Amino acid sequence: xxxxxxxxxxxxxxxxxxxxxxxxxxxxxxxxxxxxxxxxxxxxxxxxxxxxxxxxxxxxxxxxxxxxxxxxxxxxxxxxxxxxxxxxxxxxxxxxxxxxxxxxxxxxxxxxxxxxxxxxxxxxxxxxxxxxxxxxxxxxxxxxxxxxxxxxxxxxxxxxxxxxxxxxxxxxxxxxxxxxxxxxxxxxxxxxxxxxxxxxxxxxxxxxxxxxxxxxxxxxxxxxxxxxxxxxxxxxxxxxxxxxxxxxxxxxxxxxxxxxxxxxxxxxxxxxxxxxxxxxxxxxxxxxxxxxxxxxxxxxxxxxxxxxxxxxxxxxxxxxxxxxxxxxxxxxxxxxxxxxxxxxxxxxxxxxxxxxxxxxxxxxxxxxx
Amino acid sequence: xxxxxxxxxxxxxxxxxxxxxxxxxxxxxxxxxxxxxxxxxxxxxxxxxxxxxxxxxxxxxxxxxxxxxxxxxxxxxxxxxxxxxxxxxxxxxxxxxxxxxxxxxxxxxxxxxxxxxxxxxxxxxxxxxxxxxxxxxxxxxxxxxxxxxxxxxxxxxxxxxxxxxxxxxxxxxxxxxxxxxxxxxxxxxxxxxxxxxxxxxxxxxxxxxxxxxxxxxxxxxxxxxxxxxxxxxxxxxxxxxxxxxxxxxxxxxxxxxxxxxxxxxxxxxxxxxxxxxxxxxxxxxxxxxxxxxxxxxxxxxxxxxxxxxxxxxxxxxxxxxxxxxxxxxxxxxxxxxxxxxxxxxxxxxxxxxxxxxxxxxxxxxxxxx
Numbered sequence: 001x002x003x004x005x006x007x008x009x010x011x012x013x014x015x016x017x018x019x020x021x022x023x024x025x026x027x028x029x030x031x032x033x034x035x036x037x038x039x040x041x042x043x044x045x046x047x048x049x050x051x052x053x054x055x056x057x058x059x060x061x062x063x064x065x066x067x068x069x070x071x072x073x074x075x076x077x078x079x080x081x082x083x084x085x086x087x088x089x090x091x092x093x094x095x096x097x098x099x100x101x102x103x104x105x106x107x108x109x110x111x112x113x114x115x116x117x118x119x120x121x122x123x124x125x126x127x128x129x130x131x132x133x134x135x136x137x138x139x140x141x142x143x144x145x146x147x148x149x150x151x152x153x154x155x156x157x158x159x160x161x162x163x164x165x166x167x168x169x170x171x172x173x174x175x176x177x178x179x180x181x182x183x184x185x186x187x188x189x190x191x192x193x194x195x196x197x198x199x200x201x202x203x204x205x206x207x208x209x210x211x212x213x214x215x216x217x218x219x220x221x222x223x224x225x226x227x228x229x230x231x232x233x234x235x236x237x238x239x240x241x242x243x244x245x246x247x248x249x250x251x252x253x254x255x256x257x258x259x260x261x262x263x264x265x266x267x268x269x270x271x272x273x274x275x276x277x278x279x280x281x282x283x284x285x286x287x288x289x290x291x292x293x294x295x296x297x298x299x300x301x302x303x304x305x306x307x308x309x310x311x312x313x314x315x316x317x318x319x320x321x322x323x324x325x326x327x328x329x330x331x332x333x334x335x336x337x338x339x340x341x342x343x344x345x346x347x348x349x350x351x352x353x354x355x356x357x358x359x360x361x362x363x364x365x366x367x368x369x
Numbered sequence: 370x371x372x373x374x375x376x377x378x379x380x381x382x383x384x385x386x387x388x389x390x391x392x393x394x395x396x397x398x399x400x401x402x403x404x405x406x407x408x409x410x411x412x413x414x415x416x417x418x419x420x421x422x423x424x425x426x427x428x429x430x431x432x433x434x435x436x437x438x439x440x441x442x443x444x445x446x447x448x449x450x451x452x453x454x455x456x457x458x459x460x461x462x463x464x465x466x467x468x469x470x471x472x473x474x475x476x477x478x479x480x481x482x483x484x485x486x487x488x489x490x491x492x493x494x495x496x497x498x499x500x501x502x503x504x505x506x507x508x509x510x511x512x513x514x515x516x517x518x519x520x521x522x523x524x525x526x527x528x529x530x531x532x533x534x535x536x537x538x539x540x541x542x543x544x545x546x547x548x549x550x551x552x553x554x555x556x557x558x559x560x561x562x563x564x565x566x567x568x569x570x571x572x573x574x575x576x577x578x579x580x581x582x583x584x585x586x587x588x589x590x591x592x593x594x595x596x597x598x599x600x601x602x603x604x605x606x607x608x609x610x611x612x613x614x615x616x617x618x619x620x621x622x623x624x625x626x627x628x629x630x631x632x633x634x635x636x637x638x639x640x641x642x643x644x645x646x647x648x649x650x651x652x653x654x655x656x657x658x659x660x661x662x663x664x665x666x667x668x669x670x671x672x673x674x675x676x677x678x679x680x681x682x683x684x685x686x687x688x689x690x691x692x693x694x695x696x697x698x699x700x701x702x703x704x705x706x707x708x709x710x711x712x713x714x715x716x717x718x719x720x721x722x723x724x725x726x727x728x729x730x731x732x733x734x735x736x737x738x
Binding site: 001002003004005006007008009012013014015016017018020021022026035040041042044045049050053054055057058059060061062063064065066067069092093097101102103104105106108126156177185186188212222225226227228229230239240242243245246247249250251252253254255256257260269277286315 | 410432598599
């Protein structure tokens with residue numbers, strides 16, 4: 001007799017929101033020549049963060065500080081909020097899972113955009129929520145449509161990423177500020193700012209930690225180059241932040257990540273270098289696209305959506321050929337966004353490989369026979 | 370208006386299963402002189418594991434391998450089971466949370482022992498389960514009482530740790546094998562073997578991965594000295610192991626921990642040194658207790674329950690004085706186990722401090738005025 005799983009768990013697929021590059025590599029039987037598909041920061045973490053993580057490795061026999069006290073206070077100072085407004089977690093993925101668990105029970109409604117972050121959807125489905133997806137407006141998530149749906153369905157949660165993933169676009173701060181102001185008070189607005197450090201400073205509205213129904217997510221996975229360390233944070237009202245203590249894995253944020261994050265945050269000069277590298281890489285991806293007669297979606301992130309100029313089937317073939325040729329990229333999952341492939345900011349060598357392989361992939365994709 | 374938390378979450382306290390030593394230190398305003406309260410391995414991780422973690426820190430810009438392929442296969446070879454029997458997770462704490470989530474919904478019954486691992490209870494309560502606690506039989510968890518309760522309450526889950534925490538005792542393999550054989554097929558037996566590497570080899574029954582309703586938990590937090598890295602694993606039938614893919618945070622096991630764990634597993638010579646150090650430390654704790662007229666509970670773990678010879682109030686005063694004097698220890702939470710304080714295997718310096726402070730703590734505790 002199989003274990004008596006809950007009724008909900010019985011309905012869930014054994015799914016993964018993304019196939020990881022290592023899985024592709026095992027299937028291919030050889031490593032990628034360019035790993036520019038997961039919006040990782042190929043420029044790596046600050047050397048000071050690496051040093052802090054090595055030092056922490058010696059000390060890793062100790063459990064982490066369950067309160068993440070030092071990091072929490074450093075982040076509070078950095079953002080000019082109180083420590084009680086900060087929640088440290090195992091990346092934004094981990095924090096999104098917790099916020100969904102706290103708010104969503106079976107048949108509760110959650111609003112997101114069709115084509116937006118799949119891991120958020122994985123969590124909502126995993127806790128029995130009903131996802132309602134609204135279309136993008138062009139290459140932008142549509143705040144008005146999201147709020148209309150939240151009102152119409154009395155949603156517990158509404159999700160938006162600014163800057164957006166997978167398209168890389170961003171709304172200006174006033175648009176997001178208006179969205180915050182107009183969110184139904186019964187709905188918690190999840191504002192995913194994973195890519196904020198790559199964007200123009202004027203896209204993020206000021207942090208107002210008195211608003212009870214907004215939670216903003218930041219991470220060390222992207223601009224700080226620490227995706228594998230699994231550490232991110234949320235900024236919220238004290239009440240919402242405190243509620244995480246009801247459900248979080250209190251000793252779950254690993255010690256090496258906590259120490260590394262603190263050192264990374266202190267090294268803002270290194271962050272500035274990464275930001276400059278990303279701006280240069282975005283320009284190069286645009287130029288490579290143009291060399292192939294393709295346009296790009298203007299990006300405020302560390303990736304660029306390259307418009308392959310035809311439909312989703314064509315872009316999918318381009319992507320398959322690139323992956324086969326050793327260039328790991330990904331693409332949006334729904335039309336019309338899926339006319340694009342999504343290319344992360346790479347090193348010069350990564351983008352040399354992309355430049356060399358893209359024409360072949362386009363040629364092969366044009367002739368599916 | 371506060372966020373609309375789920376009905377279950379509204380009932381949960383903002384609790385933490387344990388107060389961490391860093392929290393105590395901040396309250397005291399100074400560091401502990403001996404950190405021997407959380408059953409961490411003061412002997413640290415293998416130097417080869419530290420080296421692997423440092424190397425991984427350079428590469429931490431990459432997300433982890435979501436399948437933990439290399440580590441999973443290394444563990445499968447180590448235990449002579451198939452990779453499909455292994456689940457890698459964020460420590461046993463993380464894995465326990467997932468197994469509870471998969472099996473327990475509101476009003477489902479779960480069986481454990483009164484005084485056993487609080488974090489398991491935290492997860493059960495967190496998912497709405499009803500805990501039924503059976504007493505220890507002396508200083509041992511009571512397999513028959515646990516199974517009787519599982520049958521009587523049609524329990525979804527029954528939890529036992531072998532060796533036990535907080536008492537340090539262990540049943541022989543035949544007792545646990547009989548418990549596995551006699552577990553109701555409707556009940557999943559959670560066998561927590563976090564301390565197995567410190568015990569006599571004959572306490573763990575052979576791994577039989579055909580049994581659908583048993584899941585065994587191991588960790589790199591204890592004997593491998595990597596508590597702060599947050600990595601552990603479960604061994605189960607392929608069906609139960611696969612079910613984790615429905616709910617786990619697929620990219621959640623940090624890359625540094627995966628690399629460190631692999632190197633730690635390979636360095637069995639270092640593990641043997643740690644095991645010898647722990648045996649010596651247990652003997653020394655016993656001798657220190659004897660010097661103070663106290664006895665100990667025979668231990669199969671990296672900690673020793675020191676019987677303070679009176680009731681729980683007395684032991685609690687002893688513990689408070691020790692903590693105040695700079696020696697971090699913990700104690701069981703329920704009578705009659707709470708006549709003991711729980712002292713982790715320490716370095717010579719740690720146990721020198723314990724030897725110096727215990728008599729003062731006993732003296733102060735004897736005169737509460």
